[in-house]
Amino acid sequence: MDSVISIAGLAKSYGHTLALDGLDLVVRKGEVHGFLGPNGAGKTTTIRILLGLIRADAGQASLLGGDPWNDATALHRRLAYVPGDVTLWPSLTGGEVIDLLGRLRGGLDLAKKHVLLERFDLDPTKKGRTYSKGNRQKVALVAALSSNVELLILDEPTAGLDPLMEAEFRSCINEDRHDGKTVLLASHILAEVEALCDRVSIVRAGKTVESGTLADLRHLTRTTISAELESPPTGIAELEGVHDFQIQGRRVDFEVESDRLGSVLRHLAALSVTSIVSHPPTLEELFIRHYRDGEAS
Amino acid sequence: MKGLVGTVPLIRLILRRERLRLSIWLLVLTLIPVQTANAFKALYPTEASRELLVNTVGANPAFAALLGPIFGTSIGAVTAWRVGVIGTLLVGLMAVLTVIRHTREEEETGRRELLGATVVGRHAPLTAALLVTVGAGLVLGLMLTGGFVGVGLDTGGSVAFGLGFAATALAFTAVAAVAVQLTEGAGAARGIAVATVGAAFVLRMLGDGGGVPWASWLSPIGWFTQLRSFANTGERWWVLLLPMGLAVILGSVGYLLSARRDVGAGALAPRPGPAQAASTLGSPFGLAVRLQRGGLLAWSLGLAVLGVVYGSVGDSIGDLLTDSPQLSEIFELLGGEQGITDAYFAAAMAILATIASAYTIRAALRLRVEEEGQLCEPVLATAVPRRKWAWSHLLFALAGPVLILAIAGLGAGVTYGAIVGDVAGEMPGVLGAALIQVPAVWVVAGVAAALYGLAPRFTSMSWGVLVACLVFGQLGEILQFPQWLLNLSPFTHIPDLPAAGFTVAPLLWLAAIAALLLFAGLSGFQRRDIG
Numbered sequence: 001m002d003s004v005i006s007i008a009g010l011a012k013s014y015g016h017t018l019a020l021d022g023l024d025l026v027v028r029k030g031e032v033h034g035f036l037g038p039n040g041a042g043k044t045t046t047i048r049i050l051l052g053l054i055r056a057d058a059g060q061a062s063l064l065g066g067d068p069w070n071d072a073t074a075l076h077r078r079l080a081y082v083p084g085d086v087t088l089w090p091s092l093t094g095g096e097v098i099d100l101l102g103r104l105r106g107g108l109d110l111a112k113k114h115v116l117l118e119r120f121d122l123d124p125t126k127k128g129r130t131y132s133k134g135n136r137q138k139v140a141l142v143a144a145l146s147s148n149v150e151l152l153i154l155d156e157p158t159a160g161l162d163p164l165m166e167a168e169f170r171s172c173i174n175e176d177r178h179d180g181k182t183v184l185l186a187s188h189i190l191a192e193v194e195a196l197c198d199r200v201s202i203v204r205a206g207k208t209v210e211s212g213t214l215a216d217l218r219h220l221t222r223t224t225i226s227a228e229l230e231s232p233p234t235g236i237a238e239l240e241g242v243h244d245f246q247i248q249g250r251r252v253d254f255e256v257e258s259d260r261l262g263s264v265l266r267h268l269a270a271l272s273v274t275s276i277v278s279h280p281p282t283l284e285e286l287f288i289r290h291y292r293d294g295e296a297s
Numbered sequence: 298m299k300g301l302v303g304t305v306p307l308i309r310l311i312l313r314r315e316r317l318r319l320s321i322w323l324l325v326l327t328l329i330p331v332q333t334a335n336a337f338k339a340l341y342p343t344e345a346s347r348e349l350l351v352n353t354v355g356a357n358p359a360f361a362a363l364l365g366p367i368f369g370t371s372i373g374a375v376t377a378w379r380v381g382v383i384g385t386l387l388v389g390l391m392a393v394l395t396v397i398r399h400t401r402e403e404e405e406t407g408r409r410e411l412l413g414a415t416v417v418g419r420h421a422p423l424t425a426a427l428l429v430t431v432g433a434g435l436v437l438g439l440m441l442t443g444g445f446v447g448v449g450l451d452t453g454g455s456v457a458f459g460l461g462f463a464a465t466a467l468a469f470t471a472v473a474a475v476a477v478q479l480t481e482g483a484g485a486a487r488g489i490a491v492a493t494v495g496a497a498f499v500l501r502m503l504g505d506g507g508g509v510p511w512a513s514w515l516s517p518i519g520w521f522t523q524l525r526s527f528a529n530t531g532e533r534w535w536v537l538l539l540p541m542g543l544a545v546i547l548g549s550v551g552y553l554l555s556a557r558r559d560v561g562a563g564a565l566a567p568r569p570g571p572a573q574a575a576s577t578l579g580s581p582f583g584l585a586v587r588l589q590r591g592g593l594l595a596w597s598l599g600l601a602v603l604g605v606v607y608g609s610v611g612d613s614i615g616d617l618l619t620d621s622p623q624l625s626e627i628f629e630l631l632g633g634e635q636g637i638t639d640a641y642f643a644a645a646m647a648i649l650a651t652i653a654s655a656y657t658i659r660a661a662l663r664l665r666v667e668e669e670g671q672l673c674e675p676v677l678a679t680a681v682p683r684r685k686w687a688w689s690h691l692l693f694a695l696a697g698p699v700l701i702l703a704i705a706g707l708g709a710g711v712t713y714g715a716i717v718g719d720v721a722g723e724m725p726g727v728l729g730a731a732l733i734q735v736p737a738v739w740v741v742a743g744v745a746a747a748l749y750g751l752a753p754r755f756t757s758m759s760w761g762v763l764v765a766c767l768v769f770g771q772l773g774e775i776l777q778f779p780q781w782l783l784n785l786s787p788f789t790h791i792p793d794l795p796a797a798g799f800t801v802a803p804l805l806w807l808a809a810i811a812a813l814l815l816f817a818g819l820s821g822f823q824r825r826d827i828g
Contacts, residue, residue, distance in 0.1 A: 054826035099574030104679035125569035
C-alpha cells in the first residue's frame with residue numbers, strides 16, 4: 001500500500017453548481033503533498049469527501065486503504081484535520097477544545113500538546129468567542145498536531161497566522177514528515193507549498209490540471225534569463241524555445257523553455273557573457289500560467 | 298448624530314432579512330385575535346350568553362390567573378380577555394428575539410465588524426434593530442385595529458387593543474436593548490431577555506389570580522390587561538404611558554451601555570476558563586452536556602416557577618361554586634369541585650407541556666445550530682460516528698422534557714397540596730397530569746429530528762409545528778377548527794388527567810409515532826451530506 005490517498009474521477013455537484021468534475025489525486029505515504037488551486041476550485045469539497053462528511057456523485061476515493069464514507073469512524077482514528085474556517089464553541093476554552101478533539105479521536109499526546117502550546121504561544125484559558133482568527137487557527141493546529149496519527153489533512157492551515165507562527169508551523173510539518181507522517185496541505189500560499197511540499201497537485205474548476213514533483217512541474221515551464229554580453233546579441237530571439245525577448249543595448253532579457261535551456265546557453269556562451277542571472281520558474285509563475293490558460297480557454 | 302449614520306440602509310438590510318419571519322409573526326398575531334372575535338360572534342351571539350360567560354368563567358380567579366380578568370360583556374371585551382395575555386406574551390418574544398438577532402448575534406458572528414468598517418455610525422446597528430422592531434409592533438397594532446373594526450367591533454376598543462399590543466412590543470424591545478449589552482454571547486442575551494418576558498407573564502398571573510394585585514403593575518403584559526380595551530367602563534388610556542416610560546428609561550440605559558463598551562464585548566466581563574478539559578469532556582455526550590446544561594437548568598427553573606404559580610392558584614377554582622350556588626348544579630355534572638379543579642390542572646399541564654415542547658425543539662435544533670456553525674465538522678472528522686453525535690443532543694430533546702415536566706408537576710402538585718393540606722393525596726394526581734404529556738412532547742421531538750435528518754434546511758419549521766399545536770390546543774375549539782385538524786396535534790390525544798380516566802393506548806401510539814419519526818430522521822442523517 002503505497003498511496004495514502006487515491007482519488008480518481010471524483011465528481012460532486014450542488015444543485016446546478018459543479019464543484020468537482022473528475023478530480024484525480026494521489027498522495028503517497030510519507031510525503032507532504034501540496035493541494036493547490038484558486039478559491040472555489042474544489043479543494044475543500046475534496047477534503048470533505050475524504051472525511052466522509054459528504055458523498056461523491058461519481059468516482060473512486062480511497063483513504064488509508066479504506067472507504068472514506070463507509071469506514072469513516074475507523075479511518076478518523078488515524079488522521080487529524082484542520083478545517084479552513086475554524087470556528088470554536090463560544091463557551092469552551094481553547095484548552096478544552098484541544099483536549100476534547102484529541103479524546104474524540106482516541107487520545108492525544110499530552111507532552112506534545114504542552115510543547116505545541118508553548119511553540120505557538122497560545123493561551124488555552126480563553127473562551128472560544130474571545131480568540132482572534134489567528135488564535136482560533138492555532139487552537140485547531142495544536143489539536144491536530146498533538147495527535148499521533150498517520151495522516152494530517154490541513155485546509156489552508158496558516159490563514160490568519162503571523163509570519164513567526166507560519167515559520168513555526170513549517171518546522172512542525174517538517175518534523176512530522178521526518179516522523180513518517182503523511183500530510184495533505186491545501187493551500188494557495190505558494191511560498192509555503194514550495195518550502196514544504198514534495199509533490200503538488202494543481203486543481204482548477206474541479207479538475208486536476210497538473211500533478212507531480214516541483215521539479216517535474218518546473219520542467220514544463222520557462223526559466224527567466226537576464227544577461228549582459230560583449231558581442232552584439234544576435235540570433236537569440238530566433239532560437240527555438242525563446243520567448244518575450246527584450247534587448248537594451250548589450251543587455252538581454254528573455255524566457256526560455258526548460259528543455260531548450262542547454263542549446264540557448266551554448267549560444268550565449270559564444271557571445272561572451274559578462275554577467276548572467278537566471279531565475280528558475282517559481283511556483284507562482286506556474287500557478288498563474290495554469291489559471292490564465294484556464295481562463296483563456 | 299454622527300453615531301446614527303447608515304441607519305437607513307441597515308433598516309433596509311434587516312427588513313430584507315426579516316421579510317418572511319416578521320411577516321409570519323405579524324400575520325399570526327393578527328389572525329388569531331381577529332378570528333377569535335369572529336368565533337365569539339358565532340358562539341356567544343347574545344349579550345345574555347356573554348354575561349353568563351363573564352359571570353362564571355370570568356369571575357373565577359383561576360381563569361383570571363390563566364387568561365386575565367374580563368372587563369366587559371361585548372364581543373371585544375371577551376376577545377381581549379381570551380387572547381390578550383397569550384398574544385402579548387408572543388409579542389414580547391417576537392420583540393426580544395428580533396432585536397437580539399440583529400444586534401448581539403451579528404456581533405458574535407463578526408458580521409457587525411464587517412458593517413462597522415463601512416460608513417456606519419456607532420449607534421446605527423442598535424438603532425436600526427430597535428426601529429424595525431418597534432415599527433413591526435406599530436404595524437401589528439394597525440393590522441389588529443383594522444381587523445377588529447373590519448369584523449364590526451367598537452372602534453375605540455379596537456384602537457386600544459392595537460395600541461396595547463404595539464406598546465407591549467415597544468416595552469420588550471427596550472428590555473432587549475439592555476439585555477444585548479450585558480453578555481458577549483447571543484445565547485445568554487436571549488436567555489436574559491426571554492426570562493424577562495417570562496417573569497412579566499408570571500407577575501401578571503400572580504397579580505390577576507394570585508392575590509397580589511400590585512404585581513400586575515410591574516409587568517408589561519399586566520399593563521395590557523390594565524389598559525382594559527373594550528371595557529364596559531371605558532378604556533384607561535393613561536396606562537399606555539407606562540410602557541412608553543419604560544421604553545425611554547431602558548432605551549437610554551441600553552444606549553449608555555452600548556456607548557461605553559467595545560464592539561463584541563459585554564458589560565459583564567468574560568472570565569478565563571480551565572486550560573484543560575475536565576475528564577467528563579471527552580465524548581460527544583460530554584460535549585452535549587456542556588452545550589445543553591445551561592439551557593436545561595434555565596428552562597427547569599422557569600417551569601418550576603410556573604408550576605408553583607399554577608399550583609397556588611388551583612385552590613381558588615372551587616370558589617366559583619360557593620360564590621354562585623345556582624351554577625353548582627352545572628358543575629356537578631363535570632364532577633363537582635374536584636372535577637373543576639382537575640379540569641383546571643389538566644389545562645394548566647397542557648400549557649406547561651407546550652412550553653416544554655419549546656425546550657425540546659431548542660434542544661433538538663442544537664444539531665442544526667452546530668452544523669450551520671461548522672462545529673459538527675471537527676467532531677465528525679474524529680472517530681465519532683454520526684449516529685452517536687446526533688443522539689448526544691437528541692437525548693436532551695427526549696429526556697429534558699421529562700425532567701422539566703416532572704419538576705413543574707411536582708412544583709404545582711406540592712404547592713396545591715400544601716394549600717389544601719393534603720400533599721400526599723393531591724401531588725401524585727398533578728404530577729401524573731404533567732408526566733402524561735411526555736409522549737406528545739416526544740412526537741414534537743420526533744418531528745424536529747425527522748426534519749433535521751431528511752430536510753435539514755427546513756429544520757426551523759419545527760417551530761411552526763409547535764405554533765400550530767399551541768393554536769390548536771388553546772384556541773382550536775373557539776376557532777371551531779374541524780376535529781380532523783385538531784387531531785393532527787399530538788396534544789389532542791393526551792388523556793385529560795386528572796379529570797378524565799387514564800387510557801394507555803393513545804400514549805403508546807404517540808410514543809410509536811415519535812420513535813418512527815426519530816428513526817426516519819436518524820437514518821436520513823446517516824445518509825445525507827453535512828453542511
